[in-house]
Amino acid sequence: MIFLLKKKTVNLFVTGIFFVGLSIGTYSFALHPNMNKWKNEQIVVTEVKTDRKAVALTFDDGPDPTNTPVLLDILKKHNVPATFFVTGIHSQEYPALVQRMALEDHEIGNHSYSHPDFNHKSNKFILNEIRKTNKIIYKLTGKQPVFFRPPGGYLSFDMVDLIRKEEMIIAYWTYQQDSKDWANTSASRIADHVIKNIKPGQIIILHDGCPNGLQTAKAVDTIIAKLSIQGYEFLTLSDLIKSADK
Ligand code: ZN
Numbered sequence: 001m002i003f004l005l006k007k008k009t010v011n012l013f014v015t016g017i018f019f020v021g022l023s024i025g026t027y028s029f030a031l032h033p034n035m036n037k038w039k040n041e042q043i044v045v046t047e048v049k050t051d052r053k054a055v056a057l058t059f060d061d062g063p064d065p066t067n068t069p070v071l072l073d074i075l076k077k078h079n080v081p082a083t084f085f086v087t088g089i090h091s092q093e094y095p096a097l098v099q100r101m102a103l104e105d106h107e108i109g110n111h112s113y114s115h116p117d118f119n120h121k122s123n124k125f126i127l128n129e130i131r132k133t134n135k136i137i138y139k140l141t142g143k144q145p146v147f148f149r150p151p152g153g154y155l156s157f158d159m160v161d162l163i164r165k166e167e168m169i170i171a172y173w174t175y176q177q178d179s180k181d182w183a184n185t186s187a188s189r190i191a192d193h194v195i196k197n198i199k200p201g202q203i204i205i206l207h208d209g210c211p212n213g214l215q216t217a218k219a220v221d222t223i224i225a226k227l228s229i230q231g232y233e234f235l236t237l238s239d240l241i242k243s244a245d246k
Helices: 002-030 035-040 067-078 088-093 095-103 123-141 157-165 187-196 213-229 237-242
Strands: 054-060 083-086 107-110 169-171 203-207
Touching: 054 213, 054 237, 067 095, 067 213, 083 088, 083 095, 088 095, 088 123, 095 107, 095 123, 107 123, 107 237, 123 157, 157 169, 187 213, 203 213
Parallel strands: 054 083, 054 203, 083 107
Antiparallel strands: none
16 A cells, blocks of 8 residues: 555656656747847747748767768768757767768757756856867868757756857757657657648757667658658758848
8 A cells, every 4th residue: 555655656756747847848948038039139049930941950969870871871862961960979989970971061060078968067067068079070070060059958048158159059949840759759750740840941850869860860761752842942050041031
């Protein structure tokens, strides 16, 4: 009986955490007190206003020695450029993959050095994560990254100030285009989510650096094929922003 009660309490507790987590996630994404101001200032980007049927495919957490080459082959087959948010650690581990991304005209963004939880971390720590990764990417590609995507989408006033001073832009993603592809989701479910929610100017978030990355790569093959038929084109994030309505 005691055991049963305990189990029930634990379940309630876990459910509670889940809903709190969900609401915080939604809150920080859509209703951050400063989100709209930051978007207007173009220091944070979540989508681009355009009538042109153009979107950006973005991939986080790589490069990964298994998933990334498969994904790069698929992008090459379709002649589609994407934007990769790489971590410094993985870039050091697999430099040839970062070089291949650059050679094949993909854009490379900064996704921190070690993918930490930035909550309660000092500005010095955060700045070090950003600068160290910029240096690694520059050394491998000869290009300075423009975009920073904070791990887990962490945002704070301090972080925005830091990014502003580094003359970078925080690349978020379009809320409707988070298929949670990393969560052991099948390729067809990932593709269905993206295709069903597609609208011009969206920034689609996917993950090549997660264990489910081969499903993601397979989904990308379908996404590009089906959306191309609908008249969509795929641009790097920089080019998508340049294509925005003036
Ligand atoms: Zn990440």
